[in-house]
Structure formats: C-alpha cells, structure tokens
Amino acid sequence: MKYIDPHIHMVSRTTDDYEAMQAAGIVAVIEPAFWLGQPRTNVGSFKDYFSTLVGWERFRASQFGIKHYCTMGLNSKEANNEAMAEQVMELLPQFIAKEGVVAIGEIGYDDQTALEDKYFRIQLEMAKEYDLPVLVHTPHRDKKQGTLRSMDVVKEHGIPPHLVLIDHNNEETAKAVLDQGFWAGFTIYPKTKMSKKRMVAVAQQYGSAKVIVDSSADWGVSDPLSVPKTAALMLENGVSKADVEKICYQNALSFYGQSGQFNEADWNQELTVDQADLHLGNSVLRGQQAEKLSFKKEN
Amino acid sequence: MxxxxxxxxxxxxxxxxxxxxxxxxxxxxxxxxxxxxxxxxxxxxxxxxxxxxxxxxxxxxxxxxxxxxxxxxxxxxxxxxxxxxxxxxxxxxxxxxxxxxxxxxxxxxxxxxxxxxxxxxxxxxxxxxxxxxxxxxxxxxxxxxxxxxxxxxxxxxxxxxxEAGWNQLILKTLFVEQKLYKVEGIDAGKNENLANMLQDFVKERWAAGRSVSPEMWRMLYGFLREDVKTLIGKRNFEGKEKKTIDCVLTQNEQLNTSEFWNAIGK
Structure with a gap:
C-alpha cells in the first residue's frame, strides 16, 4: 500500500527516517511550517526556515524517492510576538505563491490569546486571496473549546469547511469537526495525542469519509512511521482495506489536491522513471541519478 | 555583454x-x-x-x-x-x-x-x-x-x-560527477592552476581506492606532472579511461579536438 504522511516536520528528521519511510511505502509528505521548539527572535529566521522548506528539504526528500510539499504560515505560539508577527505577515505572500505550497498552515490557537486570534484571521484571509486550503492546528490545552472556536472563526471568514483540515483531533473533538463538514486530522504519537489503538476505534466509529491520519513527527518524541504502522493495526483489527487506503492516502490527496498542486502523477511518474532508468534518456532521470550520487559525496 | x-x-x-x-x-x-x-x-x-x-x-x-x-x-x-x-x-x-x-x-x-x-x-x-x-x-x-x-x-x-571562480566550478563539476563536456567554454578554460588542483584531486581519489571521470584529463593534458605520471604507471586502466590515458601519455593529436572529449563525456 502507498501512504502519504500529510503532517510531518522533516527538517528535524534524519536520513535514516527518510529511508525507513520510503521502505514503508510513504510516497509523499507535507511539511507544515511550524515553530522550532523555542521561539524565533527575528523575521530573518522565518525567511530562512521558509526557504529551507521549499529548497533544501524538498531536495533532500527527493534523494530518498519521497515527494515533499509544504504549507506556509505563522504558527500560533509565535503569533504572540506582535512586532515579529507583523513582519512575518509581510513576508508570507512571497512564500505562499511558491510551487508545492499546498495550504496555509498550520495556523490557529495555542493559548487562545487576542494576538493568536488576530494572526489566525489575517492568514485565513490570505488563504482566500491565494485560493488555498487551510490546515488548522488545535491547541493542546483547552482543546475542545479551542477546536470549536477555530471552526467558528473559519466559518465567520466565509471559508467552506471542505477547504479546511482541523488537525490533532481526539475522541472529544472528532464528532463536532466531522458533523460540521470539516476534514478531521488525527496525529498518532507514541505517548501523547492519539495512540494507534485509539485510532482504530475512531476509524471504526467514524468510518473513512473525511478522516486523515498523520504523524506530526518533529523534534520531540514522535514516530515518522506512524501512518504505515497505524494502517497495519487498522487492517489487523478488521478495518477494511478500502477505508485504510482512504484514511492513510486518498483523503490527504483529495484534501490537498484542492490546491491544484498535489497530484498523484507527481510521484507515480517518478516511480516509472526510476524503474525505466537504464534505457530512458529522460532529463528528469539524469537529474535524479546525479542527485543521489552527489548527495552522498558532498556529505 | x-x-x-x-x-x-x-x-x-x-x-x-x-x-x-x-x-x-x-x-x-x-x-x-x-x-x-x-x-x-x-x-x-x-x-x-x-x-x-x-x-x-x-x-x-x-x-x-x-x-x-x-x-x-x-x-x-x-x-x-x-x-x-x-x-x-x-x-x-x-x-x-x-x-x-x-x-x-x-x-x-x-x-x-x-x-x-x-x-x-x-x-x-x-x-x-x-x-x-x-x-x-x-x-x-x-x-x-x-x-x-x-x-x-x-x-x-x-x-x-x-580564474579562481571558474576553477571551483570545474572542480566541483567533476567532484559531484556531472558532465564536463556540457560546460560552456570548457576547452578555453584550461589553466595550470586548475590542472594542478585536479591532479591533487585524482591522487586523493586513487589513494581512497576510487576513480575519477575520464573527462578530467581534458583539463590537464599538457600539464601532466611527474608524480601523477608515476602513479599512472603503477595502475591498470580499462575501457574509456584506458583509451583516454593512453592518448594523454602519447600526446595524441585527437586530444586537441572537442569531438574526442565530447565522446568521452557521453
């Protein structure tokens, strides 16, 4: 089975992870712009981080046969530094317009402060202007209220639910999110957020219609193989193959495909090229071979 | 311009x-x-x-x-x-x-x-x-x-x-195993400093038991050093590499044509 991990922070992961992910069947990843575990202190750090997401990290992923996409946004924690946030708002449109930027995100609330609210709303308007879907991060603390509030604000800005993925759900929030027509993301963490076992129960209860699993793996305790591992556990526990495929591949494709920049052909084509590499004088292929070699030599 | x-x-x-x-x-x-x-x-x-x-x-x-x-x-x-x-x-x-x-x-x-x-x-x-x-x-x-x-x-x-910037480009092109014959102006860009850097590079590669692209010799024939010549004498070459090195050692006239080198590169 092929998998997409639609939420993973690859800049924090190793090449071993990339190899394991590729071997496990992950064909594409989406890396939402996020914080670094400690707050940035100036806008230049954002600029370099954003350009890493569309530059080096994208190239690095390609070395391991994985297509890398990203979402751009100011995360809720750092929205609380107003002077810096203003500058990030100036900077963002340049990056939102770039190739392979498939949504605005992850944006939303952390402590649900007035500043978080301000920049959440500004970025929702940017999503409308650039005609992109939105990835909403829901808070760890006061999660239920934060999730409900996020959805109200999205609706207030006139963005239809089918263009919005509410992420990091749990049993308490899933129903409200799905009932209102939003896409529901479930982050499978080894210790916190959702566990694989709880996810099986969620899949059994809510089916596969708008449910998406991701790893949100980053610099903390997390597992870049959460998506394929959860898929395996769901299959073992009687969730149908068709449902597992939707939850772990197709739904992410359908949701982010709304950006017009996330197409199955992107990775299917490259696989064909890979298999035919000895006799096709294709330029994409020449690039790829050279990339792989030189990456190893340069490091 | x-x-x-x-x-x-x-x-x-x-x-x-x-x-x-x-x-x-x-x-x-x-x-x-x-x-x-x-x-x-x-x-x-x-x-x-x-x-x-x-x-x-x-x-x-x-x-x-x-x-x-x-x-x-x-x-x-x-x-x-x-x-x-x-x-x-x-x-x-x-x-x-x-x-x-x-x-x-x-x-x-x-x-x-x-x-x-x-x-x-x-x-x-x-x-x-x-x-x-x-x-x-x-x-x-x-x-x-x-x-x-x-x-x-x-x-x-x-x-x-x-010259220094150009030499970096050529050295890196070989280092990352891209094609030299595609570099525009390649033959006009030969120079002794580059030839020396490349000879150090090939010694390093050989010492590590690795090889270099035969295209490299395009940039250093005419500047071949004695130490590298000695090393060549101690090694066995095959195929394109042998053909190239033989031509370099005998100063074959073909070396002065870009067609010869382009064929090596392809």
Missing amino acids: ITKVEQQNFIEIAKTKLSDIESNWLQQKGTSVSAQEFEKKFPIVFSLVARFIKKEEVVWLEQELLTLETIYPGFSKGVWTKQDLARVVLMLTLNTDTNKARISSLFETAEVFELIALYKGLYLLENASEFKAHFEEGIRTNMMNVFEALSAGNPFAKKYLS
Whole structure:
C-alpha cells in the first residue's frame, strides 16, 4: 500500500527516517511550517526556515524517492510576538505563491490569546486571496473549546469547511469537526495525542469519509512511521482495506489536491522513471541519478 | 555583454514556445502593468509561474537553436522548461537600474526551480557582470539540479568569473560527477592552476581506492606532472579511461579536438 504522511516536520528528521519511510511505502509528505521548539527572535529566521522548506528539504526528500510539499504560515505560539508577527505577515505572500505550497498552515490557537486570534484571521484571509486550503492546528490545552472556536472563526471568514483540515483531533473533538463538514486530522504519537489503538476505534466509529491520519513527527518524541504502522493495526483489527487506503492516502490527496498542486502523477511518474532508468534518456532521470550520487559525496 | 536586440530576440523566441493562455498570463502580469507595480509584484509573479505555466521541457527547432546559440552560447547543452523561459522573460522585464536589488532579494527566498531559472537567466541581463557574486554563491549549492543549471550550457561562468571562480566550478563539476563536456567554454578554460588542483584531486581519489571521470584529463593534458605520471604507471586502466590515458601519455593529436572529449563525456 502507498501512504502519504500529510503532517510531518522533516527538517528535524534524519536520513535514516527518510529511508525507513520510503521502505514503508510513504510516497509523499507535507511539511507544515511550524515553530522550532523555542521561539524565533527575528523575521530573518522565518525567511530562512521558509526557504529551507521549499529548497533544501524538498531536495533532500527527493534523494530518498519521497515527494515533499509544504504549507506556509505563522504558527500560533509565535503569533504572540506582535512586532515579529507583523513582519512575518509581510513576508508570507512571497512564500505562499511558491510551487508545492499546498495550504496555509498550520495556523490557529495555542493559548487562545487576542494576538493568536488576530494572526489566525489575517492568514485565513490570505488563504482566500491565494485560493488555498487551510490546515488548522488545535491547541493542546483547552482543546475542545479551542477546536470549536477555530471552526467558528473559519466559518465567520466565509471559508467552506471542505477547504479546511482541523488537525490533532481526539475522541472529544472528532464528532463536532466531522458533523460540521470539516476534514478531521488525527496525529498518532507514541505517548501523547492519539495512540494507534485509539485510532482504530475512531476509524471504526467514524468510518473513512473525511478522516486523515498523520504523524506530526518533529523534534520531540514522535514516530515518522506512524501512518504505515497505524494502517497495519487498522487492517489487523478488521478495518477494511478500502477505508485504510482512504484514511492513510486518498483523503490527504483529495484534501490537498484542492490546491491544484498535489497530484498523484507527481510521484507515480517518478516511480516509472526510476524503474525505466537504464534505457530512458529522460532529463528528469539524469537529474535524479546525479542527485543521489552527489548527495552522498558532498556529505 | 548582451545587447537589447539580443534580449528582445530571446524574448520573442521564448514567447512562441508558450501556449496562448500562458503567453497572455505572462503579458498580463509582466509587460502590461506599470513598471512600478511590476517591481512590487515581481517575486510573487515569478513564483506563480509554477501554477500558470507548464513545467514541460521545450522542444526546439534547429533554426531556433542556431539563433539561441548566438545569443546564449551553450544554450543547446542545457535543458529548458517553459517555466524557465517565462521566468527569464520576467527577469528581463525588470528595469536595469533596480534589477540588482530585486533579483538579489529573490535569491534569498527562491525555491529549487526558481533558483534554476535565476541562474540560467543571469547571463541575459545587460548588467550580468554585477551578479558575479551570486553565481559564485550558486557554485556552493548542495542541490544538484541547481548546480546543473550553473554548469551545463550556461555561458555565465566562462564570460564573467575570475580564474579562481571558474576553477571551483570545474572542480566541483567533476567532484559531484556531472558532465564536463556540457560546460560552456570548457576547452578555453584550461589553466595550470586548475590542472594542478585536479591532479591533487585524482591522487586523493586513487589513494581512497576510487576513480575519477575520464573527462578530467581534458583539463590537464599538457600539464601532466611527474608524480601523477608515476602513479599512472603503477595502475591498470580499462575501457574509456584506458583509451583516454593512453592518448594523454602519447600526446595524441585527437586530444586537441572537442569531438574526442565530447565522446568521452557521453
């Protein structure tokens, strides 16, 4: 089975992870712009981080046969530094317009402060202007209220639910999110957020219609193989193959495909090229071979 | 230096390679807005090319390539996509008084394919020489498709880089195992310093039990050092490498033809 991990922070992961992910069947990843575990202190750090997401990290992923996409946004924690946030708002449109930027995100609330609210709303308007879907991060603390509030604000800005993925759900929030027509993301963490076992129960209860699993793996305790591992556990526990495929591949494709920049052909084509590499004088292929070699030599 | 007429010719040919819809989009975002508005929107429009113009590789007519080679030596050795062409047209639409600032700033935020187009387009700017430092920075890239945009069929290096800059490009081209014969002006770029660096490089590779591309000898025949000659005598070579080294040792006349070396590279 092929998998997409639609939420993973690859800049924090190793090449071993990339190899394991590729071997496990992950064909594409989406890396939402996020914080670094400690707050940035100036806008230049954002600029370099954003350009890493569309530059080096994208190239690095390609070395391991994985297509890398990203979402751009100011995360809720750092929205609380107003002077810096203003500058990030100036900077963002340049990056939102770039190739392979498939949504605005992850944006939303952390402590649900007035500043978080301000920049959440500004970025929702940017999503409308650039005609992109939105990835909403829901808070760890006061999660239920934060999730409900996020959805109200999205609706207030006139963005239809089918263009919005509410992420990091749990049993308490899933129903409200799905009932209102939003896409529901479930982050499978080894210790916190959702566990694989709880996810099986969620899949059994809510089916596969708008449910998406991701790893949100980053610099903390997390597992870049959460998506394929959860898929395996769901299959073992009687969730149908068709449902597992939707939850772990197709739904992410359908949701982010709304950006017009996330197409199955992107990775299917490259696989064909890979298999035919000895006799096709294709330029994409020449690039790829050279990339792989030189990456190893340069490091 | 590129002339306005050459620039115009390039733009005209480039536009015929786009579909009507693509060409209209480019027109609408580029030439038909005020210079001031274009300057402001330049980085965003440059990015949006990805959504409005196809990434497919352009297929050229023989006559087009002949013309393009006179404007941009080496053109046919590189791969050009429709997006590359559109982005270069946008670069050429910037006013020469301000393009340094605009393009420098874009370099700081550019994604992979934007970088490729930027590096390809520099040679076509009237003030190309002002972008030498950007090109040299590009040689340091770790992204090999970006590096290829600098090394394969790009006339900028031979025309504008110092010997030291040029030598870095050639050394890295071999180091990362890209094709030397695609570097524009390669034979005119031979020099003793480069030949010495390459001989140190080959000694290092051989000591590590590794090999080098036989293309390397293109840059150092005529400068062969005794220490390397001695090492050659102690090694066994096969195939293309043997053929090349035999020619180098016997100072075969074929060495002076680019056809010989291009065949080695291919």
